[in-house]
Each structure stands twice: as structure tokens, then as C-alpha cells.
Amino acid sequence: xxxxxxxxxxxxxxxxxxxxxxxxxxxxxxxxxxxxxxxxxxxxxxxxxxxxxxxxxxxxxxxxxxxxxxxxxxxxxxxxxxxxxxxxxxxxxxxxxxxxxxxxxxxxxxxxxxxxxxxxxxxxxxxxxxxxxxxxxxxxxxxxxxxxxxxxxxxxxxxxxxxxxxxxxxxxxxxxxxxxxxxxxxxx
Numbered sequence: 001x002x003x004x005x006x007x008x009x010x011x012x013x014x015x016x017x018x019x020x021x022x023x024x025x026x027x028x029x030x031x032x033x034x035x036x037x038x039x040x041x042x043x044x045x046x047x048x049x050x051x052x053x054x055x056x057x058x059x060x061x062x063x064x065x066x067x068x069x070x071x072x073x074x075x076x077x078x079x080x081x082x083x084x085x086x087x088x089x090x091x092x093x094x095x096x097x098x099x100x101x102x103x104x105x106x107x108x109x110x111x112x113x114x115x116x117x118x119x120x121x122x123x124x125x126x127x128x129x130x131x132x133x134x135x136x137x138x139x140x141x142x143x144x145x146x147x148x149x150x151x152x153x154x155x156x157x158x159x160x161x162x163x164x165x166x167x168x169x170x171x172x173x174x175x176x177x178x179x180x181x182x183x184x185x186x187x188x
Contacts, residue, residue: 006110006118010036014050014104017092020080021073029073040109041067041119042076044088044136046097047104057108058125063136064088065126067119069112076105091136 021028042065045053049061064087068075078084079092080099088103097103110118123133154162 006114006121008111009118010040010109011055012036012107012109014045014047014106016047016101017044017080017099017103017105020076020105022080023074023077032073036107036109037111038071038073039067039069039112039115040072040107041065041115041122042072042105042107043122044079044103044105047102050104057122058129060126060130060135062126062134063091063103065119065122065134067115069115072107072109076107079105088136 021032041057043057043062044064045062049059053059053061066075066088076086078086079088081089082093082099083089091097092099092103108118127133157165
């Protein structure tokens with residue numbers, strides 16, 4: 001895939017995360033959908049990095065790149081929500097970032113069938129140039145975000161619930177440690 005394969009992209013200016021239209025802002029959402037469409041790629045970055053990023057889709061300081069084939073505003077609203085389930089929202093919480101001042105988002109609107117290939121190309125190029133798909137790897141819903149997801153979930157538990165799961169965690173850790181030790185012995 002080549003960058004020339006992506007024509008007709010509509011890129012919005014960077015806006016504060018707090019400005020993502022809520023589920024209740026039906027008129028705002030309708031107007032945005034009429035103007036841009038309802039699918040595409042979105043990128044999240046720290047406000048202090050936006051000027052440096054400029055119009056580049058591939059940049060070392062882009063915190064997160066995701067996509068939606070439909071309802072992109074509904075997909076990104078959980079980033080705005082303080083307790084949102086989106087990985088970028090989790091990253092914002094973990095780093096005590098202010099959704100109004102510290103973090104911005106931009107949308108790269110595309111046809112639905114172009115959203116996934118564009119996201120993939122941006123992530124491939126970012127991985128080639130910088131060694132990661134996006135800077136906030138802990139925001140990933142994949143393996144690289146597992147520890148972050150666990151910590152976020154543990155914060156929702158009571159003290160007693162945490163104490164109840166510690167033996168299970170210790171058992172899993174012991175088993176993994178043993179398996180790792182056996183594998184290392186095989187190499188000796």
C-alpha cells in the first residue's frame with residue numbers, strides 16, 4: 001500500500017479531548033457527520049506535541065492511532081469520559097492528564113473501506129520509523145496494554161477483593177516462573 005492510495009481524506013484540526021461531542025449532542029454529531037462522514041482514523045497526542053506533529057500522520061509523538069468504519073465519534077467518546085474504557089482514556093487517567101488542556105485528538109475522515117487500510121499503513125510506517133505503532137503502547141487493547149488494563153481494573157476493586165485475588169496472582173506467577181526456568185535450563 002502506498003500513501004497515494006489514500007485520496008479524499010478530510011482532516012480536522014486538533015481539538016481538546018473534552019470537545020469530543022457526547023452521546024447527547026445529537027445535533028453537533030449530525031453536523032459533523034454531514035460535513036465529514038462517519039468513518040476514518042483518529043489520532044491522539046499531548047497538546048504540547050501538536051505543533052511539532054503538524055500535518056504528519058506518522059510522527060514519534062502521536063500517542064495513539066485508531067480507526068472506526070462507522071460512528072467514529074461514538075468510538076472516540078470513551079476517550080473523553082473520565083472512566084472511559086478506551087485505552088487512550090486509561091492512559092490519560094494513569095498520567096493524570098487534563099482532558100481540556102493536556103490532550104488533543106484529530107480525525108482523518110475516509111470512506112468506510114479505507115479506514116482500516118489507512119490505520120494499518122500509518123501504524124506500519126510508524127513501526128518502521130520509530131519501533132512502535134504509537135507512542136502510548138500501554139493504551140493498546142492488545143498485549144502491550146495488558147498490564148495497564150489490569151492496574152486500571154484493580155483500582156476499581158475493594159481492598160478485600162484485591163486481597164482475595166493475590167493468592168491467584170501468586171500461583172500464576174509461580175507457575176510462569178517455573179515454566180520460564182525449565183525453558184532456560186533447556187538452553188544450558
